[in-house]
Amino acid sequence: MGGTMRALVYEGPRQLELRTMEIPRPGEQEVLVRVHWAGICGSELSGYLGHNSLRKPPLVMGHEFAGVIHQVGSRVEGLQSGDRVTANPLISCGSCMECRSGRANLCPQRSLVGAGRPGAFGEYAVVPAGNIHLLPEAVSLDAAALAEPLACAVRIARLAALEPSDSLFIAGAGPIGLLVLRAAQRYGVKHTVVMDVNAERLGIVRAMGGLAVSCEEELARVTPARGFDKCVDAVGIDATRQQCMGIARPGGRVVFSGLHAADSALPVNTAIRNELTMLGSFGYNPIDFQIALKWIEESGTGLETWTVHEPLENGKACFDKLLSGPGAVAKILLELG
Incomplete structure (x- = not known):
């Protein structure tokens, strides 16, 4: 042609x-x-x-x-x-x-x-x-x-091994953070906290049914006593990576997806003493893409x-x-x- x-x-x-x-x-x-x-x-x-x-x-x-x-x-x-x-x-x-x-x-x-x-x-x-x-x-x-960004969120949710009883923290209310919130809801998670500094994006979080916070003081008030079962960093800077590790409960799981900072100084002793499972999430696999399309067919993107x-x-x-x-x-x- x-x-x-x-x-x-x-x-x-x-x-x-x-x-x-x-x-x-x-x-x-x-x-x-x-x-x-x-x-x-x-x-x-x-x-x-x-x-x-x-x-x-x-x-x-x-x-x-x-x-x-x-x-x-x-x-x-x-x-x-x-x-x-x-x-x-x-x-x-x-x-x-x-x-x-x-x-x-x-x-x-x-x-x-x-x-x-x-x-x-x-x-x-x-x-x-x-x-x-x-x-x-x-x-x-x-x-x-x-479907592509939703597939990224599906991958994150699957690596986080989300279960309905989980408490979930998401750092960042950008498109991926919002879609992880959507994915968590599809997996039955009812307690999801999303942190961002953008008030209008946090308004989207609330409208979607998540709990929105904008500062450490607000986050402290809604953090479970032992910490969150699962934490997702959808930003990718030192502060959010460290934050996710700091508020995960002992034995909890942290998924890193943001790629902004190439290197970060992380509190490794915290990971050791709390036996944290830390995983990177990159893109998606074919099955994640298929799940994303199935969800879109059933109930849209959210x-x-x-x-x-x-x-x-x-x-x-x-x-x-x-x-x-x-x-x-x-x-x-x-x-x-």
């Missing part, structure tokens, strides 16, 4: 330009997706600022998306033009020990649509056929675009009220808004279709 498309191109720190470029061609085992909706991820905000080594200009970013198949490669089976789809953007080799054991997120050859290769901030995106998920008719394309839709040409302004102060916005979806 020839022709041109519009694409939002990252050209350097704080430089996003709407360009016209050639429509990519799918390989034999790939499909060309006409993108309808693409979400802005926190990792792309980091890339936009020039702080993410995976995103090197010039690059069409975007890995949270849904659309309609426009063209299939010559060796693709089971998919056809017109199919409504989303995609797992984490591409793995499929043959290494990690992939064969169901941990494709740890594949040493992994790559990401919108990072190592062009992504969904263009009107068309090429994806391996094996990463495509067909959508049920009941699932809208804009809801399906949030963030519909706080998801904003904007045209692609407003992309740079949306990045700047999310960095300067998102307000009561959990997610921005860019419209391309």
Whole structure:
């Protein structure tokens, strides 16, 4: 297929330009997706600022998306033009020990649509056929675009081994923190405390049924006597990592998911004396993505009220808004279709 498309191109720190470029061609085992909706991820905000080594200009970013198949490669089976789809953007080799054991997120050859290769901030995106998920008719394309971040939250919840009787603390009310709250509710957890300094994001927490706190004094009043059973750091800085370890109960579990600070000084003696289980959560596995899509089909994402839709040409302004102060916005979806 020839022709041109519009694409939002990252050209350097704080430089996003709407360009016209050639429509990519799918390989034999790939499909060309006409993108309808693409979400802005926190990792792309980091890339936009020039702080993410995976995103090197010039690059069409975007890995949270849904659309309609426009063209299939010559060796693709089971998919056809017109199919409504989303995609797992984490591409793995499929043959290494990690992939064969169901941990494709740890594949040493992994790559990401919108990072190592062009992504969904263009009107068309090429994806391996094996990463495509067909959508049920009941699932809208804009809801399906949030399957990827919800899959991240599913992964965190599964690693945390959440149970209905658990008390849960989440540091950070960004999109992942909010989606972890949603995941916890799906697992039956009734006591979840979320801490953030953004009052409007905390308003979202309350509306979703979580307990919102903004300072250490408020947190102390709602912390169980022995500490929280499970703690999730959805920020990724020294303070929140240390905080999660400090308020987990003896024998509790802490999951680190935020990637902002590369290194942190952690209270290892606390982990030893309290026998804390500490885990990192990176991306998601295929099963997490499937669970996320199932949840969306059954009850949506949980963030519909706080998801904003904007045209692609407003992309740079949306990045700047999310960095300067998102307000009561959990997610921005860019419209391309």
